[in-house]
Amino acid sequence: MTHAHPAYAQLRQVTPIAAVMLENNPGMMTLDGTNTWILRAPGREECVVVDPGDADEEHLRRIAEVGPVALTLITHRHHDHTGGIDRFVEMTGSPVRAVDPQFRRHTDAGLPDGELIEEVGLAIRVLRTPGHTKDSTSFVIEGEGSVLTGDTILGRGTTVLDSTDGDLGDYLSSLRVLIDLGSGRTVLPGHGPELPDLQVVAEQYLAHREERLAQVRDALEVLGHDAAVRAVVEHVYTDVDEKLWPVAEQSVRVQLDYLRPSHE
Template identity: 30%
Template sequence: MNASLEIERPYARAEQVGPLVRRVLARNPSAFTFTGTQTYLVGPHGKGEIAVIDPGPDEPEHLSALVEAIGDSTVVAICCTHTHRDHSPAAAPLSALTGAPIVGCAPLSLRDDGPRADASFDDAYAPDRVLADGEAVTGTGWTLRAIATPGHTSNHLCFALEETGALFTGDHVMGWSTSVVSPPDGDMTAYMASLARLYEREQDRVYYPAHGPEVTKPRQLVRGMIGHRRQREKQILRQIESGCTRIADMVPRMYKGVDERLWPAAGRSVLAHLIDLEKRGITTRHDDTWALTHTVEA
């Protein structure tokens, strides 16, 4: 998790960031959202048909900026990658203002998704249409195809803009940090499979994440993310082998130099790794301690 990367913060105004793609940054920066949630407008700038991806928080300034950016365009879809509260709450008020349907991920709500209070689930999210993997939303001159990428959340979708090779990655792949995978809904097994799926997509030329800058070498980044997770896994196994068997004791040793405000979330990712290892028969759990089922190979 790297919060040192600095980029310009053009809040509440639309920027053209690529062919058929504009971006509006919400003023909700935090240790988890970096500079804030980035909402994307897909389609021609003018009087054409557009889609809005991840409308973001229900904040007056952000909604006003979106309405101004939409202008005379017709919004044919408001698409949500997942339902954490920094992504989907503005969908309903934006739908009321534009008449556009809410489409994309399935509803999902849990009472407890770990320590990330800023990322609790949006209980009010009510899509008009849930997109299955491979289904598309279309407008004049563009096609957005849903790519199921569970892991960060079980309902997470990415959206591929087929005409340009752009992929909107939500929180699955971000331009500034690794994603938090927080059980019970966050699933490391699914997350790694979703990363592998994206790595196999050679047609994606650029990623537009919900937080942080665009990714211009996407397969290289995804390969590095897979390697990073495998290194974390090995680090966890070494911790257990050395006698450090509780997550609360592992995190300070594993995340030295990381903002301590992120340690609770880091602990959730460690738990997700341990659950994945348990499924694979490598670790076992005894209350709040963990053990190896066999000796870790050097």
């Protein structure tokens, strides 16, 4: 039986190497839930897991049973991707590699940009893509060319930039890096369904960000350079449901930091 997104508690094969297990934690920030990716080379039993998800015992058990897990990789620090790390390590004994040392387990290895991770018949290229968060990282599956994008690119909608350590300049640069990978690469996102062409969606994301940035600039012309975040949201995000405005405030704060670095 072929499963379609969303398919909770089901291992769904997406590419010859990548399968996904969708955690049942839907919400405003997680869309249908968090995607845990399981990467396995043809003919091999061991796998690599990307983002074990939150501290959901049933979800973690299902992923562990897909193993044995040779390595776990983390796309970024958010709890819905990392909250289950310690329990998952208890279940599998897997080392965990992450940019942020606080999420590493059984190894001191980080995720330097450009590194080729060769593990259990897989070749996974590290591609640092900060902006959503400072530590955001994507992974290119060499051979088939698909790209795990974490929350840098989602399966639907657009990405919220974290107002604590997100950076719009970094994010725009990261989108251009993804565009430069070329066409025809499948997007394997942290939330939402897979997408057929990374270059196309990254170009759409870049155009959307540049349009929003122009709207924020225009809002400051009308409201004044020191306008409050909420005032800018109400001026710019008229096309967005008001219940999402608190989320939009995060991205506006990051845009204001980009436009006026002295903004507090």
